[in-house]
Amino acid sequence: MKLNKTLLMFSLLTATSATNAGQVEVLHWWTSGGEAKALNALKDMLEEQGHDWKDFAVAGGGGESAMTVLKTRxxxxxxxxxxxxxxxxxxxxxxxxxxxxxxxxxxxxxxxQVVPPMVTDIMKFNDGYVAVPVNVHRVNWLWANPRAFEKAEAKVPTTLEEFFIAGDKLKAAGIIPLAHGGQPWQDATVFEAVALEVLGSEDYLKAFVELDMDVLSGEKMVEVFTQFKKMRNYIDANSPGRDWNVATTMVINGDAAMQIMGDWAKGEFSAAGKVAGKDYICVPAPGTSGQFTHNVDSFAFFELSDEKSKKAQKALAATILDPKFQEVFNLNKGSIPVRLDMDMSKFDTCALDSMADFKSTAKTGDLVPSMAHGMATTSYAQGAIFDVVTHFFNDKNADPKQAAKKLAKAVKAAI
Known part of the structure; x- marks a missing residue:
């Protein structure tokens, strides 16, 4: 009789779950190996709660294609x-x-209570939550293949000067110094790393958050463009149009020695079975030790009319900040949890360094939002910066002084 009661209760629960089940359709651009594996954890946890997941993936690392599709929908x-x-x-x-x-x-x-105000403020509109943070990415990372450096008898750089010295040695050894994908958002990722070093945190914020015209057109910005242009000499001729994860694979395989990219790149190393500190090295981008450029991934939630879909939607929102998902997702994605109360024992040295720097830079004023990844300014100003930066980077005859003037002029026209 006891067994029959248990079976009856299970049947009722299953029926109720099926009745209450809704569907969530999730638009994203996480299609690379590490990213897809990370997102599958969310799908699995939601389906365990009885809801259906409809994947709406639009490839493209910067999300431009995804945003075009979203606007239409x-x-x-x-x-x-x-x-x-x-x-x-x-x-x-x-x-x-x-x-x-x-x-x-x-x-x-x-x-x-568990997410820092710097993050929660971004997730609100008119003081109400409309989005959920997934993680914190550090953008100003340099990923390096130690065997490539050993072969070239070079040192992993900690400054821009050391980068150029190492780059020359790597070229002489037949190794591509810097793996890069010639796409506007990737160009901007390298540009903002150079800008953070040359400008310093205070002027970086003036340039890309406050959109200060004097800083955008000033002598220090001319120097940013000068150093940025020099980096072009260490990238191979096949870089135009290359996806970021393909560039990461070049470092994994030793075809290239370095990549300046956010820590989502670590998800590719992990997916390839590589170990941090042994098979690859992670250090702050040249000259940016003690600084942290952040990119917070998040999902915004849209107004729906169907009640079952609303329930599934709220279950999705709750699951994203569940500690279990935060751990599984960030271990696969390469980022760090957005919750500050997490057990970090399963995370590698790159993640532990990232979390320590995230907390310390928040106190020193060296925690800055990424311009390249939509955290610092509006999409209009960002688009204007992208245009100037990419055009400059692909024009061998471009003049740094003229580029700084164009940058200020383009940003002014966009705001």
Whole structure:
């Protein structure tokens, strides 16, 4: 009789779960090996709760293609449940009236107690949660293959001067010094790393957050463009159009020695079975030790009409900040958890260094938002910067002084 009661209860629970099940459609651009593996953990956890996951992946590391598709869907009245949207873009979507309020989920999950204000502020529109943070990426990383450096008898650089010295030795040894993909967002990722070193944290913030015209057109920015142009000499001729993960594979295989890229690159090393500190080295981008350029991945949640879909949507929001998911996801993605109360014992040295620097730079004023990844300014100003930076980087005859003037002029026209 006891067994029959248990079976009956299980049947009722299963039926209830099926009845309450909803579907979430999630738009994202996480299609590389490490990224896809990380996202599958979220899908699995949601399906365990009885909800269906509809994957809406649009390839393209910077998310430009995904945003184009999202705008079409939203305007036509058929938005997904959630979409990968970052930084200032969250405010823009909130202002258009497309996003739904998640305050009830946030209160139940105690988000305010476990996520730093620097992150929660970005997730709100009109003081209400409309998005959920997934992780914290450090963008100003240099990834290096130690065997390539041994072969060239070179030292992994800690300054821009050391980068150029190592680059010459690597070229002489027949190794591509810097793996790079010639796409605007990748050009901007390298550019902002150089800018952080040359400008320093204070002027970096003036340039890319405050959009200070004097800094954007000033002598220090001329020097940024000068150093940035020199880096072009250490990139191979096949870089135009190359995806970032293909560039990472070049470092993994030893075809190239270094890559300046956010710590999502670590997910590719992990997926290839490589061990931090042994098979690859992670150090701050040249000259940026003690500084941290952050990129917070997040999902914004759209207003839906179907009640079952709303329930599934809220389950998704709660699951993203669940400690279990935070651990599994970030171990695969290469980033660090956005929760400050996490057990970090399973994380490698790169992640431990990243978490320590994340906390310390928040106190020193050296924690700065990534311009290249939509955290520092509006999409309009970012687009103007991208245009100038990419055009400069691909023009052998481009003049750094003229580039700085163009940068200020383009940004001014965009705001």
């Amino acid at each position: 939203a305007v036509s009245g058929n938005p997904p449940s959630a979409a990968q949207i970052v930084g200032h873009d969250i405010q823009e979507w909130g202002g258009l009236g497309f996003l739904t309020n998640l305050d009830d989920v946030a209160k139940q999950g105690g988000w305010e």
